[in-house]
Amino acid sequence: MSFDQSNAPFMERLVFNNRLAVVIIFSLVSLFLGYQALQVRPDTSFAKMIPLEHPYIVNMLEHQNDLANLGNSIRIAVAIEDGDIFSTEYMETLKQINDEVFFLPGVDRSNLRSLWTPNVRWTEVTEYGFDGGPVTNHPSYTNEEDLEELRANVLKSGEIGRLVANNFKSSIIEVPLQEFYPNPDNQSELLRLDYKQFSHLLEEKIRDRFQSENPNIKIHIVGFAKKVGDLIDGLIGVVGFFGIAFVITFVLLYMFTWCIRSTVSVLVTTVIAVIWQLGLINLVGFGLDPYSMLVPFLIFAIGISHGVQKINGIALQSGGADNALVAARLTFRQLFLPGMIAILADAVGFITLLVIKIDVIHELAIGASIGVAVIVFTNLIMLPVTISYLGISKKAVERSKRDAVREHPFWRFLSNVAHPNVAPWMVIVALVAGTTCFVYQKNNIKVGDLDAGAPELRPDSRYNKDNDFIIQNYTTSSDILVVMVATPPEKCSAYETMEAIDQLQWKMQNLEGVQSAVSLVTVAKQVIMGSNEGNLKWQGLSRNQDVLNNAISRAPSGMFNAACSLAPVMVFLDDHKADTLKRATAAVEEFAAEYNTDDMEFKLAAGNAGIEAATNEIISSSELLILVLVYIWVGVMCMITFRSLPATICIVLPLILTSVLGNALMAFLGIGMKVATLPVIALGVGIGVDYGIYIYSRLESFLRQGMPLQEAYYETLRSTGKAVLFTGLCLAIGVATWIFSAIKFQADMGLMLTFMFLVNMIGAMLLLPALARFLINPEKVRKSSGSKLSH
Incomplete structure (x- = not known):
């Protein structure tokens, strides 16, 4: 095949007419970012893990100097x-x-x-x-x-x-603990914990x-x-999982390509993508925290998936191309735009996480967006350039030639999903499954933790065993919700304030899930009773202000501040499960609505339970918004790419079905919607759209040739079906190893992402062509192609 580059797009000419310069620049950048990647360190803080803009946290930080032992x-x-x-x-x-x-x-x-x-x-x-x-x-x-x-x-x-x-x-x-503390060697310098x-x-x-x-x-x-x-200690073990994923991917890649040069090229460029991502997050001042430590896995999986598409395309083109350079250029021309759109969709899945006002999620979103951006350079540009020099083995090319002409019984069978008699049943099955799972997840999925202790860790972890010991041997739990009662100075001991606090304590102590409540009133009642020969009849509040002032003078530190303008009410909860927190905060808010005055305000919330409650509210309000934003943006990207509303619907509907099925699985497994699991939804949708984009772009090219839908889908499967299957496996394997992690939230994320990647792949291969039977008019696609060409 002779090659005419006069019709080559600008990007293709820029890259392949300057291959040596591309390789040199790529190598220099890799060395620089590799050095930066070596500087990345584990980094987390108390402030990064909490929603700083939530009213509960704003209130807590406003009074943090008056709340000893109730924060970190x-x-x-x-x-x-x-x-x-x-x-x-x-x-x-x-x-x-x-x-x-x-x-x-x-x-x-x-x-x-x-x-x-x-x-x-x-x-x-x-x-x-x-x-x-x-x-x-x-x-x-x-x-x-x-x-x-x-x-x-x-x-x-x-x-x-x-x-x-x-x-x-x-x-x-x-x-x-203090988040920042004086340096013992230089008192004017503050060190971070x-x-x-x-x-x-x-x-x-x-x-x-x-x-x-x-x-x-x-x-x-x-x-x-x-x-x-x-968590940090456990997550350092992810290096071992990365090694396992690398070895498994190497074996599968070789089985896919039967070419050691292609296999090594894909793996090396993808590992370089991970190195670039780590180097860039160090340059922007981020470190690795328990959540962002998972991002390199995702970048590796995404890079492999795009690399597979490129190698598959080059192998197909090599059969008729004069040399490896021509095959690489033709593949670049054919797949660069779909690849860019897919990567932009991946990035959107991460960027939408910025709506969650928690710094640790912001860093995850930014770091992951940087990671998928570098895949454009490593796997979409550098990989084809590398193959243009190294070429593909004759064995792989011959195998590709045989695959291109022989009949594939499995793909022929699978193409029946686009048959007029089969497609309706596929749509009905998807509709029934989606409706059933939507109802189930709506009634059963919870926001927040569903287990006692630290759900991020395994139930048999040392931390959770230590927590169980304290629960079993102490009356007051470690789950404390603190209500801050704010008054003008010297008014926290006023009878009206003390009486209102007493009413709140009574209300909370009689609430399901509450062990006890302690405040300034608790001490005052004991002192007043003691002042009257210990007679239980006197265990109450006096209307005499002098008596009250004398009573609180014996209160221990932390019961009120020096200005007597803040008196915390400490509510000890049975646990920090989602239902317990929701019940407790709702009760306080109802009480505050009734009792708040200009001189007395009941504010939520401090304590670890208050922070958890604030986080749950952020997650609850962000879940739907994130999904809507992801689907809108993915839809916009598909519309820009294919300029077809029916095509966009065919690509997006399987993603929506996967999200519904994923939420149902979370509800079934007892996994709550929280900071650790909410990103799964955005990531699953953003990355899962890759399958649909690659499949539809090939399907459309065959429809433009005048093929009927079922035959066009068969040719699509024959040319790219194996690559899509392999992509799904690579994405799933990249995260499936997390399931065996000692860190439970990492195992939960691994399980959910594995499920979503595989189901997205199945949805793209089965539901997309079935929907196309109803939504896509092959004749219209062919005419549209002709009008574009004539234009």
Whole structure:
């Protein structure tokens, strides 16, 4: 075949007439971005993981200086196996652990709480009035008399069930953290808390050290920082999954191409795409967090899928081309535009995630968009240029020639989905499946976590076992919803304020899913009762302001701020499941609507449960918007490409069906709609459209030749069906290895993406041609092609 490049598009001439320059530039950029990729480090923060613009979080940050221990903190439970906490062995170990924790980087030392800190106090009423002091009032506990005094102080402290276990076999160190803390070597410089390092310090200096020194001591650690540290450690293991996916892809690629040069070219250019993506995110100032660590997998899978289409096209063209350069140019001419449209659709799937006002999702969206953008250069441009130099093996070309002329029984059978008698049944089956799954997911899918503990981790993970220990041994859970009662200065102790807080506590304590509620009123009632010889009849609020002022003067720190303009109400929940949070926040909002005045406002919400509730609301409000935006943009891209509304419908409807089926699967498996799983929807749609674009672009080219629909679809399958099947397998394999991850949310994402990639492929191959039977007029397509050519 002679080659005339006079009709070649500008992009083709620019690339292939300057091949050497393209290779040199590509190599230099790869070296530079490879160096940048080596600088990427794990990076996360408390602020990145929460919706900073949500009213709950705005309120929390406004009052964060007045909310000690209610933001970013961890809890360390120190347990003794044989004996109880009232022993010299235990108290000395607890003291050493307390001192070690005190000097860990990022610890808010002024608000640290344990039996050994002076802010944990006891109070009692005597015949002489109130008496009290620190729970631990001796430098050490070496005799029975002191230990008995300690036992009495603990019983009078009110900390049983909160700081001290109900069975007296463990106690907790509450450790509030600072996102930024002074550099010990330079006090004017602030350092950012490194969650991975902090988690490792907890293991090395606390758990491993003290458990090895004393086998009778067991340590359990929970909290945001520990959870994130465990997530980062688990996600570093994705390198192993990447290696497994690489090896499997290599084998499948070779089985697809039967050409080692093609196989290596696709793999190398795709790995370079991943390197470029990592280098670019480092240049824009991003690191890798538990969510964005999954992006390189997706970029690898997407790159392989586009690479397969290019290699398949070059192999088909090589049979009639004079040389590898001509075959590469013809393939570039044929597939560059569909590839660009598919990649733009991929990018849209990521970009729409920007509507979720959470920084960690923003970074994922931007990083992934950068990743798919570089695939344009690596797999759409550099791969054909590479093959134009290396060529394809004769064995692969001969195999492609045989495939081009021989009859394919499987493709012939599959092309029947476009038959007039079969297509209606395909559409009916899709309609029934879609309707059934839509009703099921609408009634069963939940927003937020559906499991106790840390659902991001496996139920048998050490973190969740530690969390179970605390739940079983303490009355107050680690799931705290904090209602902030804001007043003018010196008004938090006014009778009207205290009475309203008391009403809120009563309402919350009688709500399903609430363990207890504690506030300034709790302390005031106890003090008033104590001032009246402990008579239970006096356990109430006095209308005398002097009595109330005296009552709150004995309240521990954290019950109200220095200006007496904020009094938090701490509501301890059974768990942080979606239904529990929704019920609790709805109750508070209903109460606030009734009781808020100009001088008193009940604000939601602080505490880990408040943050979870805010996140759930963001996810709930973003889910539909993201889907609508994705489908609108994908539809626009298809309209621009094919200039046909029926063609756009044929491509988009299978994607909508897959989204409905995916949501139904999430509901069936008990996977909640949350930060970790919401991106799956956008990614599945954005990437899944690739199949439809590649299939329809080939189908349209055969229809323009005057073929009837079923025959045109058979030729489409014969030329690109194998590549589409392989693309689906590569995309699925790239993420299927996640299913075996120690990180549950990664396993959930892997399962869902595998399902969506495969079902999108099946939908494109079965439903698209069936819809075309009703929506596409082959004669109109042929005439449209003729008019374009004459024009």
